[in-house]
Amino acid sequence: MWKDKYKIGVELIDHQHQELFGRVSNFLQAVQSEGQWEEKLEHVKSTMEFMQNYVVEHFEAEEQFQREINFPEYENHKQVHDDFKATVNDYAQTFAQEGYSQELVQEFGAKLMTWLIMHVAAADQRIGAFVRKQGGTYS
Amino acid sequence: MKAAYIQPFYKATRDVFRIMMDVEVKRGELRLAQDLIPSKEANVIIGTTGDLSGSILYSFPKDMTLTMVKIMSGMELKELDGFVLSALGEVANIISGNAMTYLNSENYRCDISPPHVMLGATHTLSMATDVVLVIPMVSTIGDFDINVSLRETNK
Numbered sequence: 001m002w003k004d005k006y007k008i009g010v011e012l013i014d015h016q017h018q019e020l021f022g023r024v025s026n027f028l029q030a031v032q033s034e035g036q037w038e039e040k041l042e043h044v045k046s047t048m049e050f051m052q053n054y055v056v057e058h059f060e061a062e063e064q065f066q067r068e069i070n071f072p073e074y075e076n077h078k079q080v081h082d083d084f085k086a087t088v089n090d091y092a093q094t095f096a097q098e099g100y101s102q103e104l105v106q107e108f109g110a111k112l113m114t115w116l117i118m119h120v121a122a123a124d125q126r127i128g129a130f131v132r133k134q135g136g137t138y139s
Numbered sequence: 140m141k142a143a144y145i146q147p148f149y150k151a152t153r154d155v156f157r158i159m160m161d162v163e164v165k166r167g168e169l170r171l172a173q174d175l176i177p178s179k180e181a182n183v184i185i186g187t188t189g190d191l192s193g194s195i196l197y198s199f200p201k202d203m204t205l206t207m208v209k210i211m212s213g214m215e216l217k218e219l220d221g222f223v224l225s226a227l228g229e230v231a232n233i234i235s236g237n238a239m240t241y242l243n244s245e246n247y248r249c250d251i252s253p254p255h256v257m258l259g260a261t262h263t264l265s266m267a268t269d270v271v272l273v274i275p276m277v278s279t280i281g282d283f284d285i286n287v288s289l290r291e292t293n294k
Contacts, residue, residue, distance in 0.1 A: 001211070001212060001213045005161075025212070025213065028212055028214065028222070029214065031222060032214060032216070032220075032222055102221065103221045106220065106221035106222040106225055107221060107222075107225040109222055109225075110221075110222050110223075110225030110226035110228075110229055111225065111229055113211060113212060113226060114159070114211065114226055114229035114230060114233065115229070117158075117159050117211055118155075118158065118159060118233055121158045121159065122158050
């Protein structure tokens with residue numbers, strides 16, 4: 001899933017993005033793997049949990065970095081993160097209450113993948129552009 | 140139904156395909172239709188409310204849909220299953236959201252409803268009293284249609 005064009009030029013963030021894409025990709029592969037849903041459900045759940053934890057961890061680290069560099073779009077960007085965390089939490093709640101149906105997990109996986117690509121390939125690029133505009137490189 | 144509503148959708152589609160898939164899309168000749176009719180296998184319909192009220196129907200061929208989701212996920216996909224169709228719905232949702240942003244900057248305040256995905260060509264979705272503008276889109280991974288049926292409500 002990861003492509004080099006998603007890099008923003010800040011090593012810490014790029015490293016975390018690669019890790020996040022890797023975890024989402026593992027989750028999607030578990031969801032789409034051959035076999036009966038019930039048989040692969042445990043693997044789906046564990047990869048989902050592993051990935052979800054990292055979403056929060058990465059958002060916090062990225063927001064911390066944005067504060068350090070005085071990123072002017074910090075408030076908006078944080079709001080976008082918060083909205084997406086709320087979406088993820090809504091799904092988690094539904095899974096806990098209604099079970100992990102294949103249909104809903106596939107929908108969640110698709111939403112996660114498309115959101116992540118669009119966010120990293122567009123919104124996050126502005127962080128890199130700001131760092132370069134300030135004449136700095138961060139690692 | 141004004142042709143001016145078309146440009147934001149074209150621009151948003153071009154941007155989203157470029158950003159998410161590295162695919163260049165071009166616009167074909169606009170044509171008129173009387174109803175919203177899915178012309179291809181994988182369809183996404185999105186409603187709009189606000190200053191512009193109506194529907195947008197995205198109609199994609201099966202192979203193109205599979206290629207789009209393969210480019211994004213890096214996985215080989217064979218069927219239009221729940222994952223593939225949800226991903227297609229999200230792409231249409233992102234395009235529509237961006238088109239709304241462009242329309243907002245032209246002082247049209249509108250919102251969109253969540254994407255509704257449908258399989259199969261043929262049946263008519265509505266007896267739209269408004270004219271539908273069909274934007275044929277051409278790309279290296281396939282051709283698809285965006286059907287736009289919007290009516291300006293009284294501000």
